Amino acid sequence: MMLVSRWQAFSSSIFSKMSQLAAAHQAVNLAQGFPDFDGPAVIKEAAIAAIRGSFNQYAPSTGLGELRRQLAARQAEQYGLQYDAASEVTVFSGATEAIFCSIMGLCGPGDEVLTFEPFFDCYPAATAMAGAVLKTVPLRGPDWSFELDDLKAAVTDRTRILILNSPHNPTGKVFSRSDLLSLAQLAQEKNLVVITDEVYEELIFTPARHLPIARLEGMRDRTITISSTAKTFSMTGWKVGFAFADRKLSELIRIPHQYTVFCSATPLQAGMVAALKLGQEYYVDFREQYTRRRDKLLAILRQHGFTCKAPEGTYFITADYRQIRDVPDMEFAAWMTEKVGVACLPVSTFYADAAAAQESLRLVRFAFCKEIGTLEEAGRRLAERLPQALAEPGKA
Numbered sequence: 331m332m333l334v335s336r337w338q339a340f341s342s343s344i345f346s347k348m349s350q351l352a353a354a355h356q357a358v359n360l361a362q363g364f365p366d367f368d369g370p371a372v373i374k375e376a377a378i379a380a381i382r383g384s385f386n387q388y389a390p391s392t393g394l395g396e397l398r399r400q401l402a403a404r405q406a407e408q409y410g411l412q413y414d415a416a417s418e419v420t421v422f423s424g425a426t427e428a429i430f431c432s433i434m435g436l437c438g439p440g441d442e443v444l445t446f447e448p449f450f451d452c453y454p455a456a457t458a459m460a461g462a463v464l465k466t467v468p469l470r471g472p473d474w475s476f477e478l479d480d481l482k483a484a485v486t487d488r489t490r491i492l493i494l495n496s497p498h499n500p501t502g503k504v505f506s507r508s509d510l511l512s513l514a515q516l517a518q519e520k521n522l523v524v525i526t527d528e529v530y531e532e533l534i535f536t537p538a539r540h541l542p543i544a545r546l547e548g549m550r551d552r553t554i555t556i557s558s559t560a561k562t563f564s565m566t567g568w569k570v571g572f573a574f575a576d577r578k579l580s581e582l583i584r585i586p587h588q589y590t591v592f593c594s595a596t597p598l599q600a601g602m603v604a605a606l607k608l609g610q611e612y613y614v615d616f617r618e619q620y621t622r623r624r625d626k627l628l629a630i631l632r633q634h635g636f637t638c639k640a641p642e643g644t645y646f647i648t649a650d651y652r653q654i655r656d657v658p659d660m661e662f663a664a665w666m667t668e669k670v671g672v673a674c675l676p677v678s679t680f681y682a683d684a685a686a687a688q689e690s691l692r693l694v695r696f697a698f699c700k701e702i703g704t705l706e707e708a709g710r711r712l713a714e715r716l717p718q719a720l721a722e723p724g725k726a
């Protein structure tokens with residue numbers, strides 16, 4: 331069968347590819363971002379009780395009422411953002427489905443979607459499925475700043491959506507208040523809807539602060555705020571995501587959801603009701619543990635010749651490896667996985683023109699959502715195997 335044209339630019343995702351390569355070589359998988367530990371037992375127990383009880387049929391398409399009420403309460407308490415649980419909060423099968431439904435609900439053929447590059451891989455795929463066109467504006471390292479003029483120049487009369495991702499995957503950037511103010515002003519001037527992917531909202535390291543763009547004046551009613559329980563509660567396989575949006579926007583994004591998955595898995599939604607009842611001490615501990623993991627991996631990487639800044643948010647470190655080997659990042663990531671036994675991701679795959687990005691970048695992404703012991707094992711392998719791998723003919 332021929333691939334239909336809208337899929338021609340896409341193949342197996344880099345996350346699947348690198349996880350397969352890591353498994354084939356028994357590498358420590360710091361490529362795909364998923365924790366090697368589970369979230370709190372109380373969440374599991376609540377889902378198990380839901381399965382044993384009466385939560386095994388379809389949930390309402392928009393999500394279990396109790397979960398939507400908890401989500402609305404949390405958004406109000408944490409950020410002062412008020413949403414009506416019935417008409418403005420929607421549960422999806424993961425943030426990726428929420429992003430897909432938002433783009434499908436708001437865009438048609440020929441419409442344009444604007445985002446920053448590097449970007450998470452589902453943005454271009456969802457845009458292509460809607461028949462829309464993705465335009466990108468670069469974030470430039472090492473501090474991943476952007477030029478407002480680049481954004482202004484990229485907006486046309488077909489631009490409908492700006493996709494923002496903060497904290498940002500893969501760079502770890504947390505957009506500052508002044509970044510967000512300039513984006514908010516642009517969105518209002520050009521009448522754009524902002525889809526903001528905030529799945530790493532709880533993965534914030536002092537002194538960074540997460541500010542949802544919906545908080546800024548004039549933004550609540552033109553913003554779809556998307557997040558998920560996956561990272562915050564360390565249950566990436568449950569795929570319970572959600573979106574907050576004004577009633578009119580919520581109506582639009584609920585339609586594709588209704589006709590694709592209809593509803594998210596009912597007992598897992600019930601489990602997440604328990605997650606949202608966890609107190610502040612959960613979040614304090616969560617951030618402490620992640621700060622330890624981040625600092626551990628940073629120290630290991632720096633010790634072995636990588637150049638990297640501490641990320642302000644997310645559970646990713648992007649590391650410059652040019653002092654180790656000056657080869658394209660695909661080659662470096664495959665070599666690290668096969669010869670050193672530590673898998674990482676080539677950052678060029680987060681660019682629209684990955685071939686051009688490979689020429690100019692020497693960056694790989696490491697995930698630190700792992701037990702300290704796992705990170706130490708990666709450190710041991712770098713210490714033992716990196717010198718050996720570099721000593722092989724033609725590798726220095």
Ligand code: GLN
Pocket residue numbers: 343345346361362363364499
């Ligand atoms: N968001 C995670 C990452 O960036 C996993 C993505 C995926 O596997 N699709 O690694």
